[in-house]
């Protein structure tokens with residue numbers, strides 16, 4: 001199944017808000033459940049727009065009909081240490097288990113760290129050592145490799 005990504009837009013907030021009010025999805029994230037009004041998400045998006053140098057937030061789109069099905073993010077980007085926090089949510093539960101999580105992770109990590117090939121950390125994250133109940137995977141590139149490749 002094809003996956004497309006693009007930066008999140010204000011128009012995505014209605015669907016993102018629906019996921020954030022879905023207790024089953026929130027439970028997967030290991031987060032506390034709160035009822036979240038659309039106004040709160042509007043403020044969250046406004047804040048993101050002021051911090052785009054430290055975060056990349058992409059909407060995951062169904063490659064066929066363009067429906068927004070999830071989000072994949074790099075946040076707390078530290079350009080000197082070349083580190084960031086990775087997070088992902090597929091809010092449309094009918095899309096779980098179709099390989100889109102792996103596809104989105106590869107796309108984001110290539111964009112953020114290499115722009116050419118997945119780092120060894122990707123296979124480590126998604127392979128046997130994948131943390132089952134963690135939504136944040138810390139990723140670092142060794143400085144020698146980082147210097148010879150693109151920057152964030």
Ligand SMILES: CC(C)(COP(=O)(O)OP(=O)(O)OC[C@H]1O[C@@H](n2cnc3c(N)ncnc32)[C@H](O)[C@@H]1OP(=O)(O)O)[C@@H](O)C(=O)NCCC(=O)NCCS
Nearest residue numbers: 028029088089090096097098099100101102132133134135
């Ligand atoms: C977790 C999530 C991103 C996985 O995406 P997905 O498209 O359903 O997963 P994929 O089909 O790409 O599965 C790839 C691999 O990840 C594994 N996997 C799926 N969900 C997993 C989870 N929650 N924890 C660990 N591994 C998981 C699959 O078993 C599969 O492993 P395999 O290749 O060894 O068979 C998605 O199910 C989701 O967003 N769930 C709700 C929110 C969430 O849990 N976000 C992550 C926070 S920890």
